Amino acid sequence: MNVPFPASVLRPAGLTAFSRGGGASTVPLVTRARGAEVFLNGQTLFEVGAGIPLHTHNCPESVVILEGDAVVEIDGEEHLLTRFDTTYVAAGVPHRFRNASATAPMRILWTYASVEATRTILATGLTTRVDAEHSR
Template identity: 55%
Template sequence: MSDAAPAILRPDALPRNDRGNGARTIPLVTRGCGSTSLINGITEFDPGAAIGLHFHDCEESVMVLEGDAIAEIDGMRHPLRTGDTTWIPANVPHRFLNETDSVMRIFWTYASVSATRTMVATRICQSIDDEHAQATRT
C-alpha cells in the first residue's frame, strides 16, 4: 500500500500553460500531486497550431480527445481523429499538428515522472517539470 494520497484533478479548474504557436497545456498528474512514476496532461491546439518536432527520453502515449490531428512520427504523417491513440517509443522524433479550422485537444502520458523534451531543430533538452514551471499561465 502506498503512502501517497489519491488525487482528483479537474482540468477546468487548473491553469493552462501557454506553449506558444496557439497551443496550451494543462498539466494533470505530476510530482505535485504525488506521482512518482508518470505524468500526464491535456494540450489544446488552436486551428493551424503545431508543436515543434521533438523527442522524449521515455515512452509517450497520446489520445485525441477532440477534433482531428496529424501525428508526424519519425518523418511519417498519420491522420488521427477523436479516440485515436498513439504510442511513441523513447527518442523517436514526433509532433502533433492541427491543420483544421476547429480546436483539437490531446491527452498525453509520459512513462517517467522525470521526462524530458529535446527539440530537434535546436537540440535543446529540458525536463517537462521545468517547462511547466517556466510557462506563462493563462
C-alpha cells in the same frame, strides 16, 4: 498508511494552463508535484493552425486525441488522427502534433512513462524536463 499525497480528482477546466507557444496550451494533470512517482500526464489544447515542433523524449509517450482532428508526424511519416485515436512513440523517436482542422480546436491527453521525462526540440537541441516547463 502514511501517504504524502492523497488520491485526487483533477478537473482540467479548473486548473491553470500554460502556453506552449504557437497556439498550444497545456494543463498538467498527474505530476510529481501532485505525488506522481511513475508517470506524468496532462492535456494540450491546439487552436486552429497550431502545432508543436519536432521533438523527442527520453521515455515512451502515448497520446489520445480527445477532441478534433490531428496530424501526427512520427519518424518522418504523417498520420491523420481523429477522436480517441491513440499513439505510442518510443523514446528517442522524432514526432510532433498539429491541429488538422481549419475551424475547430484539437485536444490531446498525453502520458509519459517516467516522472523524469524530458523533451528535446530537434531544431534547437534544447532539452528540458517536462515537469520543469511549468510551476505546478
